[in-house]
Amino acid sequence: MSHAHPAASTSALTRAADDGRLGEFVAASSPARAELDAAARRYTRPLQVQVRGRPGTGRDTLARALRERLSITAIGPGEGDDGQVDADLWVYLLTGPPRRADHQNLATLPTDRTIVVLGKADIHGDPAVADRLAARCADQILTPVYPVSPLLACVDLRDDEFDFLRRLVAAGEEMPSMAAQFPTATLAGRPTPAGAAPFLGDERALRAGLLRRVDQHGLERALDLIADHDPAGAAVDALNDELRAMGRMTSLLDPVRQRIASVRHWRALELRAQVARIAARGHDRDTLEYLLAGEAVPA
Numbered sequence: 001m002s003h004a005h006p007a008a009s010t011s012a013l014t015r016a017a018d019d020g021r022l023g024e025f026v027a028a029s030s031p032a033r034a035e036l037d038a039a040a041r042r043y044t045r046p047l048q049v050q051v052r053g054r055p056g057t058g059r060d061t062l063a064r065a066l067r068e069r070l071s072i073t074a075i076g077p078g079e080g081d082d083g084q085v086d087a088d089l090w091v092y093l094l095t096g097p098p099r100r101a102d103h104q105n106l107a108t109l110p111t112d113r114t115i116v117v118l119g120k121a122d123i124h125g126d127p128a129v130a131d132r133l134a135a136r137c138a139d140q141i142l143t144p145v146y147p148v149s150p151l152l153a154c155v156d157l158r159d160d161e162f163d164f165l166r167r168l169v170a171a172g173e174e175m176p177s178m179a180a181q182f183p184t185a186t187l188a189g190r191p192t193p194a195g196a197a198p199f200l201g202d203e204r205a206l207r208a209g210l211l212r213r214v215d216q217h218g219l220e221r222a223l224d225l226i227a228d229h230d231p232a233g234a235a236v237d238a239l240n241d242e243l244r245a246m247g248r249m250t251s252l253l254d255p256v257r258q259r260i261a262s263v264r265h266w267r268a269l270e271l272r273a274q275v276a277r278i279a280a281r282g283h284d285r286d287t288l289e290y291l292l293a294g295e296a297v298p299a
């Protein structure tokens with residue numbers, strides 16, 4: 001759903017702010033100068049996204065994935081000042097069919113600037129299962145729902161972890177169906193990759209860290225990828241890239257783009273309100289009112 005707001009996007013005021021000339025409509029010595037510059041900076045600042053959802057749904061991880069994979073300024077629940085975040089766009093996180101609290105939370109967000117995602121999509125294993133669940137969620141809230149796995153999108157395996165995963169593949173170890181058994185399993189006495197020295201690291205700590213940072217299904221996929229690819233000579237970067245792509249964060253780029261016109265519209269309204277406030281204080285009032293009226297400012 002995209003909205004065009006041509007009037008707001010082409011006004012003299014927003015053009016001046018976009019061109020960095022808003023402050024120049026008043027003298028450098030005017031008390032209004034700094035306030036106009038600040039209003040223009042606010043109008044042109046990068047997109048601000050706030051992640052919302054019920055506790056434990058993976059909000060902080062999603063905010064991180066938005067920052068790391070899409071270079072979007074995103075704020076999770078623990079990161080705003082007392083929740084006083086002024087966002088342009090909200091990303092709402094579901095992890096299953098919407099519950100009452102989700103419907104209530106969604107009702108407080110602006111529909112034209114909210115994107116709903118199904119997080120932790122990896123826990124369903126087959127992506128088609130997550131897709132079907134997302135479609136069911138979409139039917140219930142009457143808006144598209146995009147399946148993503150922010151944890152996979154943030155995967156950052158180290159060389160020693162990659163080496164360890166290759167050893168697991170060589171040893172024929174698979175993820176146990178009870179993930180809690182993974183940290184206590186051991187490579188001791190199992191075959192090692194051809195030509196490799198015996199494993200000498202802290203196996204328990206390595207396993208626990210992998211399970212926490214990649215989770216069961218991510219580890220399953222990592223082992224499958226290594227087994228399929230013949231990893232000899234492959235770098236950890238390639239594996240990280242493949243796992244991150246499975247996080248599907250780039251599927252959010254289009255929905256974000258589709259909402260940019262709405263974001264600009266709301267920012268333009270805010271800019272007008274701020275300039276009106278500055279004008280009301282009296283300095284350069286005539287000039288600012290010409291600008292607000294969208295008329296040429298007399299020389």
Ligand SMILES: Nc1nc2c(ncn2[C@@H]2O[C@H](COP(=O)(O)OP(=O)(O)OP(=O)(O)O)[C@@H](O)[C@H]2O)c(=O)[nH]1
Nearest residue numbers: 055056057058059060061120122149150151152215
């Ligand atoms: N499998 C999987 N687990 C995830 C994913 N995203 C987050 N998690 C896990 O979910 C748990 C909560 O993640 P957070 O990002 O802290 O979620 P939150 O909503 O900020 O949680 P609280 O701050 O505790 O309310 C952590 O154990 C994450 O590792 C994901 O995409 N896949």
Ligand SMILES: [Mg+2]
Nearest residue numbers: 059060077078
């Ligand atoms: Mg959190």
